[in-house]
Amino acid sequence: MTAPTDEQELELLVKQMTLEADGVLSLRLTHPAGEELPAWTPGAHVDLTLKNSLVRQYSLCGDPADRHSYRVAVLREQAALGGSEYVHEGLRPGHRLRVIGPRNNFDFLPAKRYVFVAGGIGITPLLAMLTEAERRGADWELWYGGRRQESMAFLDELASYGDRVHVIPEDISGRLDLAAALPAHEPDTLVYCCGPEPLLAAVEEHTASWPAGALQVERFKAKQVEIDPDGEQAIQVECRRSGQTxxxxxxxxxLDALESAGISVSSSCRDGICGTCETKVLAGTPEHRDSLLSPSEQESGATMMICVSRARTSQLALDV
Incomplete structure (x- = not known):
């Protein structure tokens, strides 16, 4: 993964809204003048600016071959900070939204076989991957768990794939059985997983002995990172392009320190999960606290998420 560059900012029209399941609403976004939208690949997401400049990231869950519309799906969350509530209660067809992206931190890599594991709204980034796997002629299966069948989105759409899709509503069938979904590592097979943190943690533990890269995950919320506030140290950051220290x-x-110094850096989530603030490291050693970079990417120290990560060295030089 590399730091995003040349992202496009558009004002798009909410063309259609569809209730996909209890509490899940999809939006179809189009260009007001009917123009083509920027191309994207499976796993990509966009930033939507909602009320009061609130920015939220949503996975693109349509067909990448459709250059005239984007589809996203929004789960109504009871403890949300207003984004999902606004989409469900305040947004209507005909409204316009500021959209930035697309950006892809969840690349769909080539493989002969795929196993997709989704929990709840985590099905969204995997939908486009299913479409692409079909185009590639790859072997695949999907294991899709949710609390209730009524709350599981896109079931009618997934039914067209037949018995390769395993739908497991917890209130009927119990929890998703990882031993059945992922019995053992198989060569030339990639596992893609997205969903709530307990599912991701369970899948990561289940596959801990598998080769690096065999499991690809995307998080909607940041991992819990234990930090000792008394152990935090001040650091000095040299901003090479800006000519400031x-x-x-x-x-x-x-991120906050650079902004206070008048240095503009693109950012969105400020939790280390969206990748907007990913920055090249030119000197020094980062202390990674994000939930996005893979272990090998973190070990390389080539980039860092400056919204949450700090430094193991007293100085850093960044490409900002």
Missing amino acids: VEVPADVSI
Whole structure:
């Protein structure tokens, strides 16, 4: 993964809204003038600016071959900060939304066989992967778990794939059985998983002995990272392109410190999961606290998410 560049910002029309399941609403977005939209690949997401400049990321779950519309799906969350509530209660067809992207932190890599594991709204980034796997002629199967069948989105759409799709509503069939879904590592097979943190943690534990890269995951919420506030140290960040050196106090993020110094850096989630603030590291050693970079990417130290990560060295040089 590399830091995003040349992302496009568009104002798109909410063309259609569809209730896909209890609490899940899909939006179909089009260009007001009917123009083609930027191309995207399976696993990509876009940033939507909702009410009061609130920005939220949503996976694209349509067909990448459709250049005239984007589809996203939004779960109504009871404990949300207003984004999903606004989509469900305030947004209507005909409204316009500011859209940035697409950006892909969940690349769909080539393989002979795929196993997809989804939990709840985690089905969204996998839908386009199923379409692409079909185009490639790859062997695949999907294991899709949810709390209730009525709350599981896109079931009619998935039914067309036949017995390769295993739908497991917890209230009827119990929890998704990882031993059945992932009995053993198979060569030339990739596992793609998206869903709530307990599912991701369970799948990561289940596949811990598998080769690096065999499991690909995407998180909607940041992993819990234990931080000792008393162990935090101030650091110095040299911003090579801006020609400034910024002192970052122990209790301030690198992103916040750079913004306070007048250095503009693209950002969105500020939780280390969206990739918007990914920045090239030119010198120094990052201390990674994100939920996005793979272990090998973190070990390389080539980039970092400056919204949450800090440094193991007293100084960093960044390409900002």
